[in-house]
Amino acid sequence: MLNRYGCAHPISRKGRNTLELRGMFTQIEGFDATASRHPRRKTYGVKVGHVRVGGGAPIVVQSMTNTDTADIETTLKQTLELAEAGSELVRWTVNVPEAAAAVPEIKRRMLDAGCLAPIIGDFHYNGHVLLTKYPECAKALDKYRINPGNVGAGQRRDEQFSTICKIARDNGKPVRIGVNGGSLNQELVMRKMQENTDKNMGKESEEIINDCMVISALESTVLALESGLRHDQIIISCKTSRPRDLITVYKDLSAKTEQPLHLGLTEAGMGMKGQIWSAASLGVLLYEGIGDTIRISLTPKPGGDRREEVYAACELLQALGLRSFAPSVTACPGCGRTTSTTFQELAESVQGYIRDMMPIWKTQYDGVEEMTLAVMGCIVNGPGESKAANIGISLPGTGEAPRCPVYIDGQKDVTLEGTYDELAVAFQALVDNYIAKKYPRKTTSRWKGRTTSWRWRFRPSWTTTSRRSIPARRRMWCRRQADPTATGVIKWENTLEFSSLRCWERLPPFHCTPGTGITVVRQGQETKR
Ligand code: SF4
Numbered sequence: 001m002l003n004r005y006g007c008a009h010p011i012s013r014k015g016r017n018t019l020e021l022r023g024m025f026t027q028i029e030g031f032d033a034t035a036s037r038h039p040r041r042k043t044y045g046v047k048v049g050h051v052r053v054g055g056g057a058p059i060v061v062q063s064m065t066n067t068d069t070a071d072i073e074t075t076l077k078q079t080l081e082l083a084e085a086g087s088e089l090v091r092w093t094v095n096v097p098e099a100a101a102a103v104p105e106i107k108r109r110m111l112d113a114g115c116l117a118p119i120i121g122d123f124h125y126n127g128h129v130l131l132t133k134y135p136e137c138a139k140a141l142d143k144y145r146i147n148p149g150n151v152g153a154g155q156r157r158d159e160q161f162s163t164i165c166k167i168a169r170d171n172g173k174p175v176r177i178g179v180n181g182g183s184l185n186q187e188l189v190m191r192k193m194q195e196n197t198d199k200n201m202g203k204e205s206e207e208i209i210n211d212c213m214v215i216s217a218l219e220s221t222v223l224a225l226e227s228g229l230r231h232d233q234i235i236i237s238c239k240t241s242r243p244r245d246l247i248t249v250y251k252d253l254s255a256k257t258e259q260p261l262h263l264g265l266t267e268a269g270m271g272m273k274g275q276i277w278s279a280a281s282l283g284v285l286l287y288e289g290i291g292d293t294i295r296i297s298l299t300p301k302p303g304g305d306r307r308e309e310v311y312a313a314c315e316l317l318q319a320l321g322l323r324s325f326a327p328s329v330t331a332c333p334g335c336g337r338t339t340s341t342t343f344q345e346l347a348e349s350v351q352g353y354i355r356d357m358m359p360i361w362k363t364q365y366d367g368v369e370e371m372t373l374a375v376m377g378c379i380v381n382g383p384g385e386s387k388a389a390n391i392g393i394s395l396p397g398t399g400e401a402p403r404c405p406v407y408i409d410g411q412k413d414v415t416l417e418g419t420y421d422e423l424a425v426a427f428q429a430l431v432d433n434y435i436a437k438k439y440p441r442k443t444t445s446r447w448k449g450r451t452t453s454w455r456w457r458f459r460p461s462w463t464t465t466s467r468r469s470i471p472a473r474r475r476m477w478c479r480r481q482a483d484p485t486a487t488g489v490i491k492w493e494n495t496l497e498f499s500s501l502r503c504w505e506r507l508p509p510f511h512c513t514p515g516t517g518i519t520v521v522r523q524g525q526e527t528k529r
Contacts, residue, residue, distance in 0.1 A: 041289045094141075192208050
């Protein structure tokens with residue numbers, strides 16, 4: 001039986017504080033009110049680490065590293081990058097003993113670096129062996145992906161599948177039953193093909209394969225349940241590489257199970273093709289309320305940026321109004337009325353600025369991801385679109401006076417003039433200013449409305465002093481409500497080595513007076529300030 005922290009073991013008060021603190025961050029960062037405005041298919045909620053998938057939770061973005069997991073440094077680096085980009089779950093290949101052995105160390109370093117993204121182990125062929133021989137790997141992972149088509153043949157298939165499920169059960173971990181069109185259980189396919197012939201059912205082979213994918217997922221779910229897993233420990237996926245098949249399969253699957261569904265068009269391909277094919281298929285399903293977590297499987301260019309798949313997934317959910325991740329930029333496509341590249345450069349620079357700043361903004365301001373910006377090319381649609389955005393700039397088209405009116409919340413605020421660089425700097429300053437004024441400083445909802453002293457409120461962080469208890473680079477702010485003379489914001493951060501906790505001031509200055517009860521922990525030593 002799992003306790004409310006998703007753990008089968010008794011948890012100390014100190015441990016509970018840590019877990020609550022971690023859960024608090026995730027719930028706040030993962031929470032999105034827009035999710036509740038769209039009807040979703042009802043599913044079981046599955047906890048993957050501290051992230052909830054299904055059960056009405058916001059649709060979760062996930063991705064997968066393409067590094068050799070046995071290479072600790074590169075896998076750690078890419079995992080941190082993916083998580084920073086917005087991947088709420090990250091999957092690692094666990095294919096050989098060296099990879100399984102590396103998993104606990106990478107996980108430890110991730111936590112030390114303040115990255116709490118739950119990690120999924122991707123197993124094929126030998127998952128039952130690796131998870132048995134490397135129990136620390138089984139413990140470190142937050143979910144196991146099992147492909148029922150790649151877990152063995154005949155009687156051994158069920159045995160080996162069941163072994164993985166039992167290890168998951170014993171470690172209190174969920175699994176994903178990940179059926180894939182390219183590695184479907186061939187015994188099942190042959191049986192269904194034969195049945196089609198014998199009964200003269202007249203089904204096309206593609207139809208039979210689609211049926212087999214759903215059957216494989218459902219039969220494997222039953223086997224997982226028989227192996228001791230609960231409904232709230234099983235996620236299902238049935239990925240194909242063809243959008244129409246994917247839509248058919250998932251619609252069928254969603255009508256037959258209440259397990260949460262992981263969506264993804266497998267082997268979607270490179271660049272624009274992969275993005276459009278993924279968006280076309282996943283968009284239909286998501287719009288119909290099907291899908292609890294998504295991955296966009298893009299093939300990166302050699303040396304390309306793996307985070308592209310995370311950005312694509314976030315954009316898709318934001319486009320459908322299912323989640324908000326970052327301010328959106330409306331930019332016109334340009335036409336014969338624009339003869340300079342200034343407006344394209346400005347649109348690109350604004351988009352880049354948002355991407356760079358969002359990791360910071362989202363820790364500081366509530367609701368900033370809902371902001372809308374517009375960068376427009378001429379007077380035809382420029383003022384109209386700019387007024388419709390929170391901040392919009394209408395650049396001059398060919399023959400227009402070289403002035404750029406800026407509209408803030410529908411009202412003309414200022415007119416900018418100058419070179420591209422000057423415009424970019426001025427517009428970014430307006431964006432910064434708008435955010436600082438419009439969006440409230442973030443406090444965690446856990447503490448909102450509380451009037452007790454902030455020392456009490458932060459006690460969990462101060463009293464859990466293990467290396468992992470306070471994530472590095474995790475910034476925490478609170479307004480010091482207990483002291484009416486203090487108007488500043490206090491910020492703490494611990495370094496990667498956890499060698500110190502730093503406390504510094506933000507404007508307006510805040511002075512820590514002796515005896516106010518601030519306790520700073522340095523290498524296990526508490527210092528009262
Ligand atoms: S706003 Fe002006 S520049 Fe942009 S597409 Fe429309 S007409 Fe062309």
